Amino acid sequence: MPLLYVTDLAYPARGRRYGDEDVFLTARLREHFPLALCHPLDAEALLPAFDTVVVRNSGPVLHHQEAYDSFRAAALAAGTRVYNPLTGRGDMAGKQYLVDLTASGHPVIPTIDDPAHLSLLPASPAYAVKPKQGADSIGLTFTPHPDCAPGEFLIQPRIDFAYEVSFYFVDDTFQYALYAPDPARRWELVPYDPTPADLAFARTFIDWNTLTHGIQRVDACRAPSGDLLLVELEDLNPYLSLDLLPPEVQNTFITSLVRSLQSFGAS
Known part of the structure; x- marks a missing residue:
């Protein structure tokens, strides 16, 4: 089962080395699958040559949102298997889930998306305000008086x-x-x-x-x-910090990933 492995080896992630992690991971996956790497901006053009695409450390989608949306639409239209599957309800679908999980009583940092609903949050001397489509703390600010466009930002109490x-x-x-x-x-x-x-x-x-x-x-x-x-x-492209793990834990993870990909490819 040939894999198209989507990554940005040069993405300058703060405190993380995306390229190093994907060099390590693809070297291990090549022991089990034919594999080719590509940049996220090239993924859609290469889709027809592969049955399965693995999206990994490709950086925040917001940096190439139009290309990602086009890739996603093309993959769904062609029936291409994308790993992780495109049905994720977490960050893959944006940050609305934090508002929804708060409303349903799940144990999450209390989150709203409208300053008019501030009374629904625990009282706090400061609130975190960040774009609903953000990532990597891009656009994050702290303020005692949130004043932002309803529906476009997340508002959370600043928790110690x-x-x-x-x-x-x-x-x-x-x-x-x-x-x-x-x-x-x-x-x-x-x-x-x-x-x-x-x-x-x-x-x-x-x-x-x-x-x-x-x-x-x-x-x-x-x-x-x-x-x-x-x-x-x-649930889109989580960094794994594999370099911090002892070899036996790395090996267990690789074994689990290989089995998952094999099962996914046969589904």
Whole structure:
């Protein structure tokens, strides 16, 4: 099963080395699949030559939104398998899910998208305001008095959390967790040993997303109450921080990914 692997090896991600991760990952995948790499701007033109496309560290879609939308439409029209599948309900579909999950009572950072609804949030001396179609903290500001266009921005109370933690899954199987002990250094990660309650929290959002195949990263923060709150459900092209893992965990992840891709290709 030939794979078209979409990545931007030169994307300058803050605190992460996209290119290094994809060089490592494609080297391991080549042991199991014929594979070609391409930039996201070239993906649509190359679609006809491949049955399966893997979208990985291609940078925030907002930097090439028109090309991504065209690629997505072409892949759906042609019936091309895209991994992760294009039915994701998390970041793949924008940030509206944070507003919806708040309204449905899920354990997420309380989120609204209209300053008129500020009373629905816990009182806070400052609020985080960020574009609903944002990524990588682009456009993020903090203000005591949110005043933004309804429906275009997310508004959240600024939470004095203890740390951020990420849970990584292939399909619905947990693989590993990493956390940032210093809240000011988001990408200085170390291994995290999750409790059963932590994993139950993360799996709530994996189940909610209903993807049968794919790599997902559940990002959360430890609130002052001690509870975990969802920060983001990354289901499009989550960075994996594979370089921080011991070899045995890397190998387990690769094995899970290969099996997932093989199953996806046969579906």
